[in-house]
Amino acid sequence: MILIAPFAKQLRNGKENPKNYPYWEALIRLIDEPIIQVGVEGERQLVADFRKNLPLTEVRKLIQQCKTWISCDSFLQHLGWDEGKPGVVLWSVSDPLIFGHPENINLLKDRSLLAPNQFLWWEHTEHDPSKFVPPQDVLKALKSLLSTQELVLG
Amino acid sequence: MPSVLCSVSTRGRTHTTLPMALQAIINQTRRPDKLVIFDDNDDQQDLRGDPLYKQLFYMMQAKEIAWEWLYAGKKGQHHNHQMANWMGYEWVWRVDDDALPEPNVLQNLLKHVGPHIGGVGGSVLTPPQTFDGAATGKIEHIYTEPNLQWGLIKKTQEVEHLHCTFLYRAGVYDYNLALSRVAHREETLFTYGLHKKGYKLLVVPHAVTWHLKAPSGGIRMENRQELFAHDEQIFRNTMAFRDQTIVVLNSGMGDHIVFSHVLPHIKNPIVFGCYPEIVPSKSIAEAQSLFGDIEMFNIYGKMHRWQWKSSLEDAYRKMYL
Numbered sequence: 001m002i003l004i005a006p007f008a009k010q011l012r013n014g015k016e017n018p019k020n021y022p023y024w025e026a027l028i029r030l031i032d033e034p035i036i037q038v039g040v041e042g043e044r045q046l047v048a049d050f051r052k053n054l055p056l057t058e059v060r061k062l063i064q065q066c067k068t069w070i071s072c073d074s075f076l077q078h079l080g081w082d083e084g085k086p087g088v089v090l091w092s093v094s095d096p097l098i099f100g101h102p103e104n105i106n107l108l109k110d111r112s113l114l115a116p117n118q119f120l121w122w123e124h125t126e127h128d129p130s131k132f133v134p135p136q137d138v139l140k141a142l143k144s145l146l147s148t149q150e151l152v153l154g
Numbered sequence: 155m156p157s158v159l160c161s162v163s164t165r166g167r168t169h170t171t172l173p174m175a176l177q178a179i180i181n182q183t184r185r186p187d188k189l190v191i192f193d194d195n196d197d198q199q200d201l202r203g204d205p206l207y208k209q210l211f212y213m214m215q216a217k218e219i220a221w222e223w224l225y226a227g228k229k230g231q232h233h234n235h236q237m238a239n240w241m242g243y244e245w246v247w248r249v250d251d252d253a254l255p256e257p258n259v260l261q262n263l264l265k266h267v268g269p270h271i272g273g274v275g276g277s278v279l280t281p282p283q284t285f286d287g288a289a290t291g292k293i294e295h296i297y298t299e300p301n302l303q304w305g306l307i308k309k310t311q312e313v314e315h316l317h318c319t320f321l322y323r324a325g326v327y328d329y330n331l332a333l334s335r336v337a338h339r340e341e342t343l344f345t346y347g348l349h350k351k352g353y354k355l356l357v358v359p360h361a362v363t364w365h366l367k368a369p370s371g372g373i374r375m376e377n378r379q380e381l382f383a384h385d386e387q388i389f390r391n392t393m394a395f396r397d398q399t400i401v402v403l404n405s406g407m408g409d410h411i412v413f414s415h416v417l418p419h420i421k422n423p424i425v426f427g428c429y430p431e432i433v434p435s436k437s438i439a440e441a442q443s444l445f446g447d448i449e450m451f452n453i454y455g456k457m458h459r460w461q462w463k464s465s466l467e468d469a470y471r472k473m474y475l
Contacts (some may be wrong), residue, residue, distance in 0.1 A: 077410055078412055097463070097465070098463070099466055
């Protein structure tokens with residue numbers, strides 16, 4: 001099972017969070033594994049098994065149960081790191097060297113696309129799908145991560 | 155030679171003591187690299203045409219002291235000091251607008267700076283008052299003893315807080331911007347914060363500043379008792395936790411998770427946060443009630459000022475360890 005947290009926190013101005021990965025539907029079609037989505041009420045449902053508003057302890061259990069996880073720059077990339085389970089993080093405008101963890105696979109299209117100021121509210125940054133890596137790159141990273149885990153597990 | 159910014163915050167003293175303070179700064183044997191004047195007056199004026207200021211500005215230019223006159227935000231001198239704190243100099247020498255440093259003050263204060271020094275202050279004498287200088291300089295005695303700097307300092311002594319005018323290491327600790335415009339206790343909170351960060355504070359001899367305590371202008375323009383009471387309350391609440399490291403996490407879940415890896419290394423922490431299931435904590439509302447504006451704990455604000463390039467975890471380490 002693959003765990004996904006597709007969306008970053010909703011912005012106060014109602015705009016799309018610039019950290020939200022825009023190609024989830026295409027990516028999900030490429031993944032040949034059961035997928036569980038975690039998130040909060042009001043987020044778009046992408047798979048049949050969408051678990052909303054789970055207590056943190058339940059999300060931690062899911063992290064331990066999954067093969068790996070995929071998320072944008074949101075709480076799951078920190079929680080997966082905290083649980084010692086590496087995953088794939090889909091970056092765009094926020095800087096993985098500041099907000100990420102090297103234990104994960106951090107997919108950033110180009111550092112030149114990062115927001116000039118990393119410490120302002122994200123409400124000031126427009127969502128731009130062209131700043132994300134394509135689903136094929138994510139699949140490649142996912143396969144690489146899973147094959148590494150299989151090697152480790154023997 | 156370390157870079158030094160001289161910072162003067164002024165209000166209501168343009169035509170009384172400020173020109174004297176500026177002249178005293180201009181005539182230092184060790185000139186500051188730059189002089190910045192924060193004009194906190196209600197009615198801010200361009201003084202380049204004023205006969206006296208014209209001469210003072212000329213003297214600065216002749217002595218190669220870069221200078222800048224900034225129209226400040228009228229929010230109190232602590233906001234101005236905070237700006238000076240982050241203007242990119244290694245040291246800031248803050249001088250009140252009614253304080254007259256003798257010509258050797260900056261030179262002698264600088265003799266004491268070093269890697270573990272956070273601040274250095276000399277005597278701050280108000281004629282005709284006299285004080286023999288017997289005090290500990292410890293924060294626990296702040297309500298019961300006079301300040302060491304009020305007397306003629308005869309030997310170098312380590313203290314826990316400094317008063318009025320002093321030289322301090324820039325960019326390592328923030329002024330408390332929760333204080334009102336009177337900024338009561340602002341320098342005590344600031345220098346005690348430097349002390350708590352592990353830097354030594356010294357009072358030293360041969361660095362006398364005459365503090366005229368001009369009867370008009372300055373914080374005396376704000377004589378509303380409730381403002382002093384507000385600031386005193388913040389001071390007392392902060393002091394109540396002085397043996398602890400105050401942590402305020404007014405941020406997201408991910409930030410709390412990252413911070414939880416730093417928490418075990420923090421000395422005697424007291425945490426106020428949003429996600430007690432991740433980091434055991436008291437509420438943010440309680441922090442606001444105790445300390446007023448909690449912006450000074452905003453890790454992103456700090457990272458912005460630090461021009462931070464490393465990880466969030468390292469930023470928390472820098473802030474709290």
